[in-house]
Amino acid sequence: MVPTVLISIDTATTWGRRIVSGVLDYAQQEGPWHLHIESNGVERRMNSGRGFKFDGVVARIGSQAEAEWLSAAGKPVVNVSSIPLEGVDFPRVITHQAASAQVAAGLFRSRGFDHFAYVGNPAAGYVQVQFAHYASILAEQGRSCAFFAESDHEQKLARWVRKLPKPCGVFCWGPSIGRQVIDACLENGIRVPDDVAVLGSDFDDLISRASYPPQSGIRYACEQIGGLAGALLARMMAGEEIAPRDVEVEPLGVVEMLSTDTLAVADKRMAEAMRFILKNFDQPIRMEEVLKANPMSRRSMERRFRRSFGCTVAEQIRQQRINRARLLLASTDDPITLIAEKCGFSSYNYMSRVFNELLGMSPREFRNRGRA
Numbered sequence: 001m002v003p004t005v006l007i008s009i010d011t012a013t014t015w016g017r018r019i020v021s022g023v024l025d026y027a028q029q030e031g032p033w034h035l036h037i038e039s040n041g042v043e044r045r046m047n048s049g050r051g052f053k054f055d056g057v058v059a060r061i062g063s064q065a066e067a068e069w070l071s072a073a074g075k076p077v078v079n080v081s082s083i084p085l086e087g088v089d090f091p092r093v094i095t096h097q098a099a100s101a102q103v104a105a106g107l108f109r110s111r112g113f114d115h116f117a118y119v120g121n122p123a124a125g126y127v128q129v130q131f132a133h134y135a136s137i138l139a140e141q142g143r144s145c146a147f148f149a150e151s152d153h154e155q156k157l158a159r160w161v162r163k164l165p166k167p168c169g170v171f172c173w174g175p176s177i178g179r180q181v182i183d184a185c186l187e188n189g190i191r192v193p194d195d196v197a198v199l200g201s202d203f204d205d206l207i208s209r210a211s212y213p214p215q216s217g218i219r220y221a222c223e224q225i226g227g228l229a230g231a232l233l234a235r236m237m238a239g240e241e242i243a244p245r246d247v248e249v250e251p252l253g254v255v256e257m258l259s260t261d262t263l264a265v266a267d268k269r270m271a272e273a274m275r276f277i278l279k280n281f282d283q284p285i286r287m288e289e290v291l292k293a294n295p296m297s298r299r300s301m302e303r304r305f306r307r308s309f310g311c312t313v314a315e316q317i318r319q320q321r322i323n324r325a326r327l328l329l330a331s332t333d334d335p336i337t338l339i340a341e342k343c344g345f346s347s348y349n350y351m352s353r354v355f356n357e358l359l360g361m362s363p364r365e366f367r368n369r370g371r372a
Helices: 016-031 043-049 065-073 096-108 125-140 153-161 173-187 205-210 223-239 268-280 287-293 297-311 313-331 336-342 349-358 361-367
Strands: 005-006 033-037 056-059 077-079 092-095 116-119 143-146 168-173 196-200 216-219 246-249 253-256
Touching: 005 016, 016 033, 016 205, 016 223, 043 116, 056 065, 056 168, 056 223, 056 287, 077 092, 092 096, 092 223, 096 125, 096 168, 096 196, 096 216, 096 253, 096 313, 116 125, 116 173, 125 143, 143 168, 168 268, 173 196, 173 205, 223 246, 253 313, 268 287, 268 297, 268 313, 287 313, 297 313, 313 336, 313 361, 336 349, 336 361, 349 361
Parallel strands: 005 033, 005 056, 056 077, 092 246, 116 143, 116 168, 168 196, 196 216
Antiparallel strands: 216 253
16 A cells, blocks of 8 residues: 655745655655645644645654644654754754754864854754854854844844854854845945854755855755655655664755855965966865975964864865765765765775764765665
8 A cells, every 4th residue: 555645834935845855765766656745834724724735744844733743643754954942852853963063163263263253043943053063163262153133123133243253154044034134234335254254054055046145055865865854755655663863864964155254364375376276176186286386484484374174284285175075975976986086085995984984984885875
C-alpha cells in the first residue's frame, strides 16, 4: 500500500521550498509516496475542520497548538523547525546552529574585523541559541558582540547602526533581517560593506539579488534536511521506534556576495596578501607565491597576517578551499577528484586528509551524509 504523507512547510521562503524539495527527492527515490503539501502550515488544516488521513508527516511545527493537533492524530511526525516548544518531543532534523555561528565568525575574522554585531528577534528561542553560540565563539577570541533586537523598528535600527563602531561585521538571523540592515545603512550614508558588512543566515538568492549590494548568506543544507527527515519518517512508518532526538545538519558554507566583499584591516600589505589568497586559492599556491606577490620576509608575513586575520597564511588558504569544496560537494555531482582539483588541492588524498582534520569526515562521507 502506498503511504500518504503530509508535508506541512511554508513554501513562501527559499528555505521551505528547498526542504520540501529534499523530501520529494527522497520520496521519488525510495517511495512511492502519495504526497500532500500544505504550504501554509497545519494551522489552516486544523481550522478548516478537515480530518487527518495521513500515514505520516514532515512539518515545521511552530506552535503548541500545531504540536498538540499532530500528536493527537497518533501518526509518525518528523519536525524540521528549530523553534523550541516545551513538552514537544517529535524527532527533529534541523540546522546545526553552533556550526552556523562558527562559519559566520570565521568569515568576519578572515576579513579582519574587530567589531561584531548581531540582529535578530530575542523572543525566538532559535535566535537566542544562535546568538549565544556566536557571542561565545567571539568571546573566546577576546571580542564582544552587540545585539539589536528591534529589527522591525526602522528608526531604532537606523540609530543603532549609526552608533556601531566601524568597520563592523553584522550577522543577521535570516536574509530578510539582513535586507533591513542594508536598507538602514544606505538610508544613512553608511557604506556596505566597507563600514558595515552584512551576512545573513540561510542564503536566499532572490532576496540577495534584490538588495544592493547583493547580500551574502550562509547556505544551509536544506535539501539534506528534507532528505534525512524523509528517511526518518519512512523508518517510523515502517514501525521502527525512534527515540525523540535532534539530528543537526551542518551548513554548507558561505555564498559570498558584495555585502561582505571587504577587508577591514589597517595593514594595507596584509589586505593585499588576503586579496591574493581570495583570488588564487583555487590554484596550487603556497606561502612562496603569496610572498612573491607581496615581497617581505616570511617571518614578518606570518606575524602580521596572524595579527590581522587571526590565522596563518596556510590556514587561510586551506579554509578557503574547504569552504568551496563543501558547496561543490553538496550542490553538484562532479567527481570528488575533480572537485579537489577545482578547489586547489594537490590531490584527492590531501583534500580527504584536510576534511578529516577539520570536519571529522571524508569528502565522500560529507556528500553522502545527506543523500543516504
